[in-house]
Every structure is written in structure tokens, then in C-alpha cells.
Amino acid sequence: xxxxxxxxxxxxxxxxxxxxxxxxxxxxxxxxxxxxxxxxxxxxxxxxxxxxxxxxxxxxxxxxxxxxxxxxxxxxxxxxxxxxxxxxxxxxxxxxxxxxxxxxxxxxxxxxxxxxxxxxxxxxxxxxxxxxxxxxxxxxxxxxxxxxxxxxxxxxxxxxxxxxxxxxxxxxxxxxxxxxxxxxxxxxxxxxxxxxxxxxxxxxxxxxxxxxxxxxxxxxxxxxxxxxxxxxxxxxxxxxxxxxxxxxxxxxxxxxxxxxxxxxxxxxxxxxxxxxx
Ligand code: PAF
Numbered sequence: 376x377x378x379x380x381x382x383x384x385x386x387x388x389x390x391x392x393x394x395x396x397x398x399x400x401x402x403x404x405x406x407x408x409x410x411x412x413x414x415x416x417x418x419x420x421x422x423x424x425x426x427x428x429x430x431x432x433x434x435x436x437x438x439x440x441x442x443x444x445x446x447x448x449x450x451x452x453x454x455x456x457x458x459x460x461x462x463x464x465x466x467x468x469x470x471x472x473x474x475x476x477x478x479x480x481x482x483x484x485x486x487x488x489x490x491x492x493x494x495x496x497x498x499x500x501x502x503x504x505x506x507x508x509x510x511x512x513x514x515x516x517x518x519x520x521x522x523x524x525x526x527x528x529x530x531x532x533x534x535x536x537x538x539x540x541x542x543x544x545x546x547x548x549x550x551x552x553x554x555x556x557x558x559x560x561x562x563x564x565x566x567x568x569x570x571x572x573x574x575x576x577x578x579x580x581x582x583x584x585x586x587x588x589x590x591x592x593x594x595x596x597x598x599x600x601x602x603x604x605x606x607x608x609x610x611x612x613x614x615x616x617x618x619x620x621x622x623x624x625x626x627x628x629x630x631x632x633x634x635x636x637x638x639x640x641x642x643x644x645x646x647x648x649x650x651x652x
Contacts, residue, residue, distance in 0.1 A: 433499030
């Protein structure tokens, strides 16, 4: 496994790759969800490149940029085991060199769901992904369905800017009790961790209601919110049933719909989703 710490190092390693390159951008503190993305990237391409960069521009000043969990040694050892070809570990000065002043902003869908609570988040994500794509020049880039809106925003950016890569979205990897894997799960206290599977339980309930023929999105949203509210620590940010492309809330589920939610359990804010139909 080769490690690049600077942009020229990464570009030099990339220029030696003659076959297709699969890319998994991450912020580190890797869990099984990330590792599965690397496995898929390795299966599809001779070379998998993983970036580890906690991107400051996607955190608002009141968010957890400084506290975001980091463990580079452990990440590198895990990546080595799954035969990652190249790991790119730039620092902030490398990615946002003095006077940095260029932003990539997907309009519309970024103002909904996560974008309502985190208005500057997606601009940071699209800007860093754009930069990483330019540096790594992947043939395919791999994202998790857990961050469904992020995946949609990246797909839109890639299509709108005619970028020469394919975005692959891989299924959410879950703990045994259904909690979607996330580096931020580490923030949960023991009692919050016990409450956390309520997110997935509410999604499963939505799936069951849909399977039994319920198509009224309002009824499903309310049932989900009622279930979550039974956990005293849970504070709902949103429960959404939205169109898969526009992310506009739907009244009636006609074909496919994205069911997603964000819930605070104490301090940590968890998100999850499933697709209906
Ligand atoms: O999903 C993440 O970990 C981040 O948003 C990403 C895509 C690596 C960009 O910093």
C-alpha cells in the first residue's frame, strides 16, 4: 500500500496506474461501512484509492470538526488488510492553500433535508469531492447509501459538470441491531446507544406499512414520529418521505420514495434512510 501526503505525490502515483481506479473518499475513523466500499472498489478495479481527510469546510462553526474522531494508525492498518492500493492523506494546508476561494455549489436539493439544518454542509462536500476527483482522477467513486442526500448531490454535480467518472452508491452497512454504521456512533453514551436502533425500527415500520398497502406519506411519517418519540432521549429533526430526485416531500407514495430521518439522541445527531418501492 502506497501513501501520498501531498497533491503532487498523489498525482504521481495516479499517473502510474494504467488500469481503472476506484476511489473511496472518507474522513477516516473507518468502520465496516467504509471497508465494504473499499472491497467493492477493489472488486471492480485493479487499484483502489482511499482518501482520509476531515474536511473543515463541510462543518459549520458550531459543529464537531475539532472533536471528529481520528485514528490514522488504525485506519492504515485496516486499509492495508483489504489491499488498498493508495491512501491519500492530505492536510488542510495542502487542500486549502493560502487564499483559497473557489466553491462548487449544487443548488436546489442541497437546501432540503440535511441542508435545512446544515446550510453550508453540502457546499463543503461538493467542493472537496470536486478537488479530490481532480487530483485522484478516478474511473469510479464509491459512496454509501447511508448518506443518501450526499450521494444524490454528488451524482448531480458529476452529471451537471460532465465529470468523467461513475458514481456508485453501495448499501448501508448496519450493526446487528440495525443501527447504521457511522464514525459518529462513537459519540453515543451507553444509554443513547441502546436508544439508537429506534431510527432503523421506524424505517422498518415504514417499509411494513408500505408493504401492507399504505400509500399516504403523512400517515407513515406520523407513525414513525410517534414510535421515535417513545424514546425519551430522542429529539426529531426531520422525518421525511420525499421524491428520490427532487427530495420534495410527497403526499402519496406513487413509485419510489426516499424515507429519511435525522434524530438527536442527546448531543449526537444520527441520520438514516431506506428507499420504498
Ligand atoms: O461522507 C464523508 O465522509 C464525507 O462527506 C466525504 C464524502 C469524504 C467528503 O469529505
